[in-house]
Amino acid sequence: MSETGYNFAYLDEGTKRMIRRAILKGIAIPGYQVPFASREMPMPYGWGTGGVQVTAAILGADDVLKVIDQGSDDTTNAVSIRKFFERTAGVETTTATTQATIIQTRHRIPETPLTEDQVLVFQVPIPEPLRFLEPRETETRRLHALADYGLMHVKLYEDIARHGHIATTYAYPVEVDGRYVMDPSPTPKFDNPKMDDCPALQLFGAGREKRIYAVPPYTKVTSLDFEDHPFAVQTFKQPCALCDAHDVYLDEIVLDDRGGRMFVCSDTDHCETRRGEGHRGAMLGTAPEAITAGGNSRV
Amino acid sequence: MSTALASGFRDAAHDAQKVFRVLMDALARPTTVQPLALDLIPPAPLTPELASIALALADQDAPLWLDETLGSEPAVAQWLGFHTGAPVVSDPAEAAFALVRDPRALPPLDAFALGTEEFPDRSTTVVLAVESLEGGTALRVEGPGLPRPGTLSPTPLPDEFIDTLRDNRTLFPRGVDFIFAAPGALAALPRSSRLTEEA
Numbered sequence: 363m364s365e366t367g368y369n370f371a372y373l374d375e376g377t378k379r380m381i382r383r384a385i386l387k388g389i390a391i392p393g394y395q396v397p398f399a400s401r402e403m404p405m406p407y408g409w410g411t412g413g414v415q416v417t418a419a420i421l422g423a424d425d426v427l428k429v430i431d432q433g434s435d436d437t438t439n440a441v442s443i444r445k446f447f448e449r450t451a452g453v454e455t456t457t458a459t460t461q462a463t464i465i466q467t468r469h470r471i472p473e474t475p476l477t478e479d480q481v482l483v484f485q486v487p488i489p490e491p492l493r494f495l496e497p498r499e500t501e502t503r504r505l506h507a508l509a510d511y512g513l514m515h516v517k518l519y520e521d522i523a524r525h526g527h528i529a530t531t532y533a534y535p536v537e538v539d540g541r542y543v544m545d546p547s548p549t550p551k552f553d554n555p556k557m558d559d560c561p562a563l564q565l566f567g568a569g570r571e572k573r574i575y576a577v578p579p580y581t582k583v584t585s586l587d588f589e590d591h592p593f594a595v596q597t598f599k600q601p602c603a604l605c606d607a608h609d610v611y612l613d614e615i616v617l618d619d620r621g622g623r624m625f626v627c628s629d630t631d632h633c634e635t636r637r638g639e640g641h642r643g644a645m646l647g648t649a650p651e652a653i654t655a656g657g658n659s660r661v
Numbered sequence: 662m663s664t665a666l667a668s669g670f671r672d673a674a675h676d677a678q679k680v681f682r683v684l685m686d687a688l689a690r691p692t693t694v695q696p697l698a699l700d701l702i703p704p705a706p707l708t709p710e711l712a713s714i715a716l717a718l719a720d721q722d723a724p725l726w727l728d729e730t731l732g733s734e735p736a737v738a739q740w741l742g743f744h745t746g747a748p749v750v751s752d753p754a755e756a757a758f759a760l761v762r763d764p765r766a767l768p769p770l771d772a773f774a775l776g777t778e779e780f781p782d783r784s785t786t787v788v789l790a791v792e793s794l795e796g797g798t799a800l801r802v803e804g805p806g807l808p809r810p811g812t813l814s815p816t817p818l819p820d821e822f823i824d825t826l827r828d829n830r831t832l833f834p835r836g837v838d839f840i841f842a843a844p845g846a847l848a849a850l851p852r853s854s855r856l857t858e859e860a
Contacts, residue, residue: 370674379720382681383757386718387782389688390838390851392805396782420685422678478690507778539805539853541834559808563689578689578806578853 371418372450377401381419381574385565388576393542394506395489400572410443411569413466413485420481420565421447421464426454428462433470433611433628440468457631469532471553473610473632476562478579484547486568489575491535491545511543514586522591531596537584538577551585552595552611558583602627603645605636667702669716669744680717687849688838691802692811694794695847704736708790710842711760712741719747719758726756726785730763756785764789767819770828773837781834784852788840791815794848800826802854810857813848815841823856830855 369375377399384398403411421427427447431440435457443466444455456462459474466483476482488494492502495513505513514535521529534551538544546557547566557564557577564577577583587593601608603624610632612625624645627633637646670676676699687695703712711731719725725747731737738749753759754774761767767789776784791797797816800823803809819825829836829852836852 370678375673375677376720378677378681379718380722382685383718383723384782386684386688386786386838387784389685389806390853391781391834392853394781394834397780420678420682422682423675503779561808563685576689580808581805 368450370423370451371421371447372404373401373415373418377415378419381415384574385416385419385576388565388574389563389578391542392578392581393538393544393575395544395568395573395575398572398574400569403569405442405446407570408487409439410466410468410485412567412571412574413468413483413569414443414446414567415569416483416565416567416574417443417447417464417466418451420483421451421453423451423453425463426456426461428456428459428465428631429467430465430470430472430629430631431468432613433472433632434630436630458635459629459631469548469550470611470628471549471556473607473627473629474635475556476560478561480562482560482562482564484549484564484566486545486547486566486573487570488533489545489547489566489568489571489573491533491543506542509541511537511586514543515588518586518588518591522588528587528591528593534593535586537586539581540584543586544575544577546583550596550611551593554583554585554593555595598625600625600644602633602636602643604643605633605641605646606643607632607636607641666743667704667740670699670701676713677717680713683847684714684717684840684849687840687847688806688851690806691804691850691854692800692807692813692848696845697842697847698845704734704740706730706734706762707737707740707760708762708842708844710844710847711762711788711790714788714840714842714847715741715747715758715760716744719745721746721748723757724748724750724755726750726753726759728759728761728763728766728768730766731760753785759785759787761787761789764791764815764817764819767822767825770825770837775832775837776835778835781836784835784837786838786840788842789815789818791841791843792817794841794843794846798822800850801857802826802850803857804854806851806853813841813850815843815848826850826854827856 384396429440429444431437459472533548585593701709773785797814838851
């Protein structure tokens with residue numbers, strides 16, 4: 363049920379038009395950060411105000427919305443944003459990646475491959491990949507205009523000089539369609555390859571920094587690297603402790619104060635789906651019969 | 662006695678959203694034909710498709726430019742002004758959206774805002790009313806949004822439009838984005854699209 367008294371999806375129509383114009387420019391200039399007049403939202407900066415504004419501007423009554431926070435559908439940020447749109451737009455929501463038409467994400471790309479019928483909306487804290495190398499906006503803007511990304515290569519090189527390898531593990535810079543260097547938001551670099559040639563449209567919203575950018579479907583997204591230090595994603599020694607999935611991004615969970623820990627899928631929907639299919643990880647317990655017989659278990 | 666002003670969107674929020682999503686899909690997937698069904702009856706010679714795009718995206722911050730065909734009919738500017746609040750400018754370089762009813766009379770590329778190297782987004786979006794998205798000169802392009810080269814054949818088009826597209830791409834990231842509005846459907850060629858060699 364949607365709240366009365368608010369326009370559909372909270373934002374007024376004038377604000378949506380402004381955001382929509384920015385989105386269209388972002389799509390036409392892949393990887394370029396379009397300035398927009400970000401509004402104050404009923405949640406603090408850092409809680410996804412950019413992503414929320416992008417979602418509100420594209421959302422229609424027929425859309426099915428999924429919101430994830432670090433891959434999880436049931437952490438605070440994801441739950442509150444999902445509720446926000448349930449109340450202000452009355453749209454259907456889901457936790458199933460395959461059911462969603464719009465997926466708003468804080469820092470993960472779902473493990474399930476996305477389709478042409480989906481839009482992925484990223485919440486971005488710092489959209490400017492060069493910001494920590496050059497604090498002046500006038501300068502970073504000029505560097506983008508000149509496609510002068512030497513600074514970024516120096517930064518990656520310094521990683522190698524200091525650590526022997528490129529030590530950047532998240533917000534790993536990418537080049538979009540051979541032109542703009544872009545911050546993929548603080549997703550683990552594990553997700554970078556999923557951005558390349560992705561069938562879904564990817565939109566990025568930075569509320570505090572007031573920028574919107576986009577990667578159209580089927581666009582070349584290359585992680586920056588060197589010939590002798592090629593880009594590589596994280597690998598994990600063991601599979602998910604709950605669903606036994608290999609080749610997925612795992613979260614480390616501390617179990618006790620004696621060094622006990624487990625590694626589980628960061629993507630909760632992927633993990634639940636696999637367990638539903640009968641995959642069992644090494645640490646997956648079995649629910650007591652009293653619970654499963656009650657018929658209310660989620661397995 | 663003046664005649665009553667024709668109505669705009671029946672449902673401002675949802676109609677604007679539908680038009681925007683069609684446009685977003687068209688720009689995100691260049692050359693694909695995106696159906697647009699809205700029962701809008703704007704004053705002639707403004708087409709329902711041009712009118713929908715203006716209503717969805719133009720406002721006091723996003724001025725409109727009208728080509729001679731549209732500009733010669735005062736009811737068009739009056740209707741657009743009333744429903745969008747957007748200024749109708751006489752210089753296409755000041756327009757966020759240029760509505761072109763007669764593509765054959767399209768002004769040269771540099772008449773429009775092309776953005777700057779530092780702010781390439783400060784450019785005009787050129788909306789061309791065409792009779793059909795098929796049957797015209799084949800524009801074969803590749804680039805973002807396209808898993809393989811795509812072809813769009815809108816008609817009518819200005820003479821030498823292929824040269825215009827090539828010049829536009831040369832300016833990248835500056836340039837304009839083209840939207841083709843045929844009865845009941847939209848397609849787009851954003852500045853990111855590149856003509857393939859054989860075109």
